[in-house]
């Protein structure tokens with residue numbers, strides 16, 4: 001029986017495995033974590049709306065009833081394309097077909113000081129670390145006598161006016177404005193500052209101008225300071241440096257200004273495109289390696305003159321295509337070239353406020369917010385997760401609350417706390 005190895009059980013890998021299940025092939029799924037993660041809602045874990053387990057689902061539960069699909073939790077270190085072997089921490093695994101779907105990592109564009117002093121959102125632990133940090137800053141501020149330090153503790157700088165930066169800023173502003181204000185009577189004279197920096201002259205670049213204007217207006221309305229044409233120069237644990245020379249005293253910097261292909265791509269002896277992505281052919285295979293499919297964020301695929309964006313629906317459609325293509329090849333059938341069908345994009349700014357461009361129509365406000373809620377609920381894996389998420393959203397919406405505001409320390413945060421202490425005593 002031929003073996004298909006899928007590396008990465010994110011949005012792309014999951015759809016590929018689904019398409020291959022029960023088709024008479026030995027399908028081995030490898031992932032460094034034992035769960036599928038719904039990254040678009042990471043910011044809601046970071047801002048105390050959702051519990052971490054609500055947006056993750058065990059891979060073994062997903063594949064339980066998928067015939068022929070097996071899972072192995074392991075970190076893949078490389079691929080020997082000529083020997084057709086995946087190299088993991090423990091062994092080399094031979095394959096007949098390979099689907100590479102390891103996604104992307106945060107791109108700090110070489111700014112080491114920013115990498116050291118900021119938070120990003122890519123993994124579940126990043127989201128809980130950021131939530132812990134935000135709530136810890138409030139606790140510190142409540143005990144701080146020095147007004148300048150208190151101000152810096154309550155200043156939250158977000159870099160990147162794309163959907164992640166906008167959604168996080170909006171959710172943090174609402175957490176501060178409606179929930180933390182009730183929790184911290186000691187801070188009733190201190191207004192938290194949420195500053196969103198964007199290097200371009202507009203936020204949410206892929207959306208139309210009227211929707212961008214709406215989003216900007218809503219962010220300002222809930223108290224987010226949006227600074228356009230403003231680029232970051234560097235950072236320290238308690239300071240943010242801008243290119244124009246401004247220094248913002250702040251203990252929180254959230255970086256949402258870019259992603260690049262997973263480092264696994266670098267080691268492969270194939271050409272790379274922008275952001276380190278691997279160029280793929282019309283059938284999503286690598287030139288010279290017809291048995292190797294690259295999908296999702298890792299793949300560089302141009303359609304109608306532009307590269308496909310790093311988005312979940314792109315990864316899902318690519319995953320489905322790669323799985324079906326392998327099945328057809330095994331049957332001796334031909335597969336049409338891959339074509340992404342764009343059903344739209346959306347972003348949420350806050351309560352009753354979102355923007356959406358779906359099936360060629362534009363929506364903003366309450367209707368867009370309802371579309372966003374329904375779509376995200378439908379996309380979450382697992383009935384329990386959908387139910388928990390719905391309950392949390394409903395509870396928070398009705399009572400202006402956020403239940404998950406717990407400080408549960410992680411190792412990474414301890415390290416950042418230690419460097420904060422060092423900066424303080426220096």
Ligand SMILES: Cc1cc2nc3c(=O)[nH]c(=O)nc-3n(C[C@H](O)[C@H](O)[C@H](O)COP(=O)(O)OP(=O)(O)OC[C@H]3O[C@@H](n4cnc5c(N)ncnc54)[C@H](O)[C@@H]3O)c2cc1C
Pocket residue numbers: 007008009010011012013030031032033035036037039040041042043074075076077101102103104121122163164262264295296297298310311312313315
């Ligand atoms: C904060 C955030 C918000 C986002 N919001 C949206 C949104 O609103 N809408 C949208 O469409 N897209 C959004 N995206 C983008 C979307 O999540 C990605 O485009 C999508 O996840 C890409 O799918 P993928 O299958 O390529 O990779 P991923 O879904 O990232 O999956 C990669 C998998 O590979 C595994 N892996 C990585 N390295 C290894 C290794 N060495 N060995 C074994 N396994 C490994 C990982 O554990 C993971 O399971 C967001 C992303 C982030 C980070």
